[in-house]
Each structure stands twice: as C-alpha cells, then as structure tokens.
Amino acid sequence: MSRALPEGLRRTLRRFAGLSAVERVLVSGAAVVVALLVGAVMLLGSGYVASCREPALFLAGTSFCFDPVAVYAAMYQGAFGTPVNQALTLQRMTLLIFTGLAFAIPYRAGLFNIGAQGQFVLAALATTVSLLALGPLVSGPVATAVLVPVGLLAGAVVGGLYGLLPGVLKTRYGTNEVISTLLLNFIATGVAVVIVKRAFNNPEIQGTVTRSIPEAATLQPWLFPPGTRFSVPVLAATLLLVGGFWWLLNRTTLGYDIRVLGRQQAAAVFGGVDDDRVTVLSMVIAGAVAGLGGGLYVMMVVGRWQVGLPALGFDGIAVSVLAGNNPVGLVPAGLLFGALQSGGLAINFQLGIPRELVDVLRGLVILLVATPELFRIVGRRLQRQGRLRPAGGESG
C-alpha cells in the first residue's frame, strides 16, 4: 500500500479535481490577477535595485525605475491598444492554436508529442520550397487560388510525414515517443539549415535565408492596416478547424477510439480499437496540423524560410496544457499567450524593461494560471486511483 497523503493536501486536491468549467475560468481569472500583483512587487523590487537616469516613480522618498501601473498599461496597449498591436496578438494566437492542437490531439490518445517544433520547421521549409518552385509557373488572378492551397498542402503533408515517423517507431519498435519527437526537433532544424544552405540560399542576404515567396502566395491583411502580418480569414478558418477537431473527438468513431485509447488502453483493446492504427493516425494528424501552422507562418508572417524560427512548437505544449488539452480551450489559452508575447514586446521597446524581466512577468502569468490546472490533473489521477478518500481504503 502506498503511503497516505496528508488529509489537508487530499482535501485541496479533491477540491481542484471537482472544479466545474465555470469555476475553472474563474480560477484562471483570479490567477491572472494574482500574477499581476506578484509581478508588480517584482517590478518595484527590480526598479529599486536598478539604476536609471529618470526614475519612473517616487514613493515614500524612494525612487523606482519602473512603475508597475505604467508597465501594465503599456503591456495592455501593446497587446490590444492599436489595430497593429491587435494584429500581432491575434497572429500569435492563431499560430499557437495550430501547435497547441499538435500537442492536444496525441495527448487525448495517450501520447506526448514534443515534436511540433520540428514538424513546424520542416513544414515551413516545404511550403517555401514548393511556392518558390511553383511561383514562376502561374501568374495572374489564378495564382493565389493555386498557390495558397499548394503551399498549405505541402506544409501539411511534410508535417504529417514527420509525425508519421515517431508514430511508426513507437508501434513497430516500441520507441518512446517523448524521446523520439524531442530528438527529431533537432534533426529537423539541422536538416532544414543544410537544405537551405546547399540549395535555396538567397545570395543577396547574409545568413541562412531563402528567397521570398511570390506575392500572390502571401496571405494579406484584411480589416487590419497594410503591413500587419495577420489575416482575418485565416483566423476564421482556424476557429473552424478548432470546431472540427472538437467534433472529431466528441462525435466520431475515430474520436471515441482516440479518447478510449488515451484513457484506458486495455478498454480500447477490449472495444476493438486498433491501437497501433490510432496511435499512428493521431501522430500524423498532429504533424499535419503543426505543418499547417508552419506553412501559415511562412505565407502570413515572414514570406520566406529563415534560420531561427520562433519556438511556437514548444509554446504550443504550454498552451495546450493550459487549455486542458481541449481544442476549444486552445482559443482563450492561445489569446493569453499571444497577448503576453505582443505586450511583452511593447514594454521592452517603449519602457526599456529588460527582456529578462519581461520573461519573468510572462512566466509568472503562465505559472500561476497553469498551476491550478496541474493540481486538477494530479487530483483527478489520484482520485481515479482512489487515493483521495477521506480515510483511505475501501468499504467492504
């Protein structure tokens, strides 16, 4: 028999395990408030220690370099204040939904896909290369109609294949997918750099960068000012995709198979689920979704492949965990992460808050919002094992 947990801890875990959806939203909101308060203390503290020419705040005869209220105001402005800032927030949110889905779907089948980053990077390259190759062949009004689907398809296929690999390794050879997907990220980046350097380097620019994709293949802003890199139709399609995955998981036989497999493998086998097939399939779907994200990153944001793509694949893991690995939850979780990124950028530029401190503030919000969720997950697991009962043991 395992050791009993202290009653106080058990009571707390039981409380978290039993939270309803509404309560979870309230808890998350409260966590953001607490994070902002703790962050304010951090800002005051570091502003007291730091030396600056023009202190931002005087309190009780002491000068502080950073004024928390001003910082948060600037952060909010940076995330939501102007259409340009809103576009950046929504752009990040959109991309994070894709990489978040790439973690959430395998998770529901009982798999940890840490490989969204590699799938994202290689797919971005595939999109770029296919558009560069096809671009000169089409022109005129049909160009967009041809290039956009081709670019997205190339990303999805390559991402899917790069998800297929760990899926097959797992079912055929029992390779742990955490290890294989993690390592495949490094391989993906390395391979992409070599391919670009050898075959697709743009000679006019220093560094490992391809030429730009044709103008007709870029996704143009709509309702947002020109120059912003966010397209409203893309967000609309993304939300449809989220709805589609919710539907897949909850309304289809495949979704049922995925969920049974993720919860109880023996029951899945009993219920006639082909566990190898579902494992491979969910990894392929995840890779394809991450790949779509990579394709969109090229076509909507940078217009080419370049070394040092942002770590959206890894951030997607955090977004998904925050969302309780529920497709619908990815929307608010993605929005929070997107706003923190654009808002963080703004306070760094405008107020000169050091990047490190910006990361601390972002980390605080993520940590405090994710912790209740973690308690809930742990609580539910222990409850399933019957270890949260008031006085232990079963009644006979």
Next chain:
Amino acid sequence: MDTAVSLTDITKRFDDVVANDEVDMRVERGAVHALLGENGAGKTTLMNVLYGLYRPTAGEVYVDGDRAEFDSPQDAIAAGVGMIHQHFMLVEPMTVRENIALGWEPVTHGGLKTDDARIDTEVRELSERYGLGLAGDLDTPVEQLSMGARQRVEVLKALYRGADVFIFDEPTAVLTPQEVEELFDIFSQLTAQDKTIIFITHKLGEALTAADGITVLRDGERVGTVDAAGTTREQLAELMVGREVLLDVDRAARGASGDDTRLSVSDLAVTDDRGEPAVHGVDISVRGGEIVGIAGVDGNGQEPLVEAVTGVRDADAGTVRFDGEAVTGLSRRERLDRGLAHVPGDRQEQALVMGFNLVQNAVLGSQHRPPFGRRGRIDWGAAREHAEAVIEEYDVRPPNPDLPARSLSGGNQQKFVVGRELSREPDVVVAAHPTRGVDIGSKEFIHERLLAMREQGAAVLVVSASLDEVVQLSDRIAVMYEGSFVDVVPGDAATEEQLGLLMAGEQPDEPVPTGAGR
C-alpha cells in the same frame, strides 16, 4: 465460555457514506464466527475496525473484555488479534521461515544475527501443535507453495506473533474444494486450543458448514445473528438479500442443444504477459444452444484462453472458429462483428472506461457500427437510449446514465457490462466470472439471461471460479489445470468432489467421453 471479541454500536462513516451503522457483534472464545453479507455490505470495513486499520466513527471495541483503542494493526497484533487477508501479505521469493519471522526476528550477537535455530524450534512446535504441516517447508520459497499452503503460512505467522483471535477475509476465494476442507480442519484445530476465529464470506454454504454463529450484514447494518445449527440456506439468503431468493437455477432439460458447432477451439497455445506459456493444447467445441463451463482454480490459464478466443490477445498456435470460419487471424473488431459477446474477467480495466459515463460506455465495442456508428459518426442519442435500456433491464443502480462508471459499485458495473454484452444479440458468448461481485438477486437474473442466450441458440462459454455456478449452468464442464484441460465431463454427472480433484490436477481414472468436437 467468555467473550473474546465484542463490538458495540460500531459506526464507520466515509464522508457521507455510512459503511457500518451501529453494528453489534459478540464472539465467544473458542468459537468460529462467520460474518456474512453481500459485496459492499460492510464486512471488511467492520473487520478493519477490529484490526486497527480504521478508527470507528462511533462505538467501542472490546478484546478479552478490555476496551481496545487500536491506532494501527501493530496495536491489534499486540492485543492478540491477527488478520489473514484475501490477498496474502507474503514476500514470495523469501522462504517460509523468513516470512514468518519477518519483523519479529529473535536476534543474537547484539542484533547482528537472527537466531534461526530459535525460530525453527518455535515454528516447528506451532506447526505441529496446530496441524499445519509446514515443518518440512521452512526453507522453501513461498512462491513455490500452493495457495492452501500459503494460507497456512499466514496462519502460522499470526500464531507466531501471539494471535488469539484470527480474522480471515474471504479465505476460500483462492482454494480448491479440497483445500477448503483442509482450511476448515485447521479452524477446528485452532478452536480446540481456545483460539477464536472470525471469517468473512458471502458464501452461504461455507458459513453454515464451518461456523458456530453467523452475523449477517446488509447495507452496513446488522440484520441478524443466528446459530449455524438449525438455520437453512434459504433463511440465510433471505436475511442477506432482504427478500426470498431462488437458489437453484431453473433450467430447461439438458441436451436441447443443436448439432451445429458455433465455437470451436483446436490445439490452442497462448503466452501470458510475462512471456510464459499459459495455455497449451486446448481443444473444445461449443454447439449452438449449449453452455460449456470452464472450472478451475484462478490463474490456471482461464484468462489467457478467454482472451485468445475473443481476440484480446494473440494465440501462438492453434485455431479458433466461429460458425466454422477461422477467426484466429481476425482482429478483435472483426470478431465482434461476427456476433461475439464478451464479459471479461477484469471489468474495471477492460470492459468499462472508468472516467466515461454510462452513455459513453454503452457503445464500447459497437462504436463503429449501426445503430451507434454510421459513416464514422456516433449517434449519441441512440447510445443514450441503449444505456437507459440496459440500466432498466438489468436494474443498474443508481439509474443515472450520466454518472461515470467509476462511481458505480462493482456489482452494478458488472450488471451494466453483462447487459451491454448480451444485448449484442450474439452467436457466441464468452463470459468470465459473469456474476463476480453482484448480489444474489442480480446473480439469479444474470443466470437467467445466460440461459436465455442458450435457448436462443448461442454457444456459451462460461469461466467461473465458483464451482456452484459452473455446475448449475453448464451442459458440459471442462476442468482447467496449469494451462490445459484435465478433463471434460457432462454437467449433470459432475460431483463437486470429482471436479475438485480434477481442479487440483489429478488425472481422471478412466477416459470419459467428452462430447462433440473432440
């Protein structure tokens, strides 16, 4: 005679669940007392209170007339109360001597060495005095002993720690009928020397045979205490369930079965999870309208056999046929599509997704085909109707399809699983322990349903650890021992004694004709 154990007004609450409600119980010194009740009646909880695992919410415990307040089993052992759990608390790779002395070793050289000689003397003396017959096995690792012998090691362990009161939790669950008799002999040896025995059981026959007094619990309350002498099985059953119960299965005459073999297994070999051969050379065929029972002590290959027949596990060799068609190469889903219903032995692992509600569980195994699955989509409305129908027909409680399977008691989970599986309109039914953990009333109903399957022409294979159940239901009985069938006997000719010997691995004296398909 004086009172060895007295429990007065014991109440034990878990949150808002009352496991024991003002239960009184007195056991005289030197007596055997049975604590009888269905699963969930509160028997084990009450004994855990006596053994110091739980503190009662209210009420008092007296041992030898002294008020006892145990904080842990150590306190109970110190007061002379020992418990032999259903799942033995033995370290299997260690020898009998080491297991008995574990934690209580006499030492020499200032604690540097255990005094093996002294252990030997004391253990041999105890073994002889109580007729436990373990003196020759002191150096044998426990894993090499039979279940009966392991139980005797537990008894000896309790004696070595100075127990006067022995609590046995479902002691016969893992024993062959012969071993059960040996156990009851040990009871007599112990009581002859003024030891006191309380044993937990849900089997009426055992309580009447072995006990002097019987306390019956139902829903956490004591519903009666009777003398074993002068009480009938029917009276006990009525006390236990709270209404009159039909103890014998009312079945149509045997031999009503058709001629067509619907399920056949030939020369089957299966390996278990540890990679050990678990089943070898098994042949059996079941005709439509026939029930074949598989008897045997748990763990003799019944589970791997059932899993290989139903497609949960791959067979190493041999063929399984449904209606003459070889299905050995087919997937589990394809076998389900060919009219298979399967009640697995481990319902909580296999048959139910514990975190899903009953609506979601109602389609498990049928999620891909009408009426639930159409063109890849699941019709949750149809699933809900189905769940409600099963709940209604099989009296699953509480009757709420939105509750997660986890929140149901074991017996109600089982009723739901049996209901779901038998509603597939199957041609082949494979049921492992179909009534494990369900109350007598529901047991009766599940038996009726299995017999109805037989009437409708299905081939039914029943595995059960309960010999009564196998004998009552089966047209033929195959006895399994160490991975193969020792013998197949006609159901109406089988006696418990004969089956018991076969279950212990003894070969039949003369070959008995074993019916069709051999």
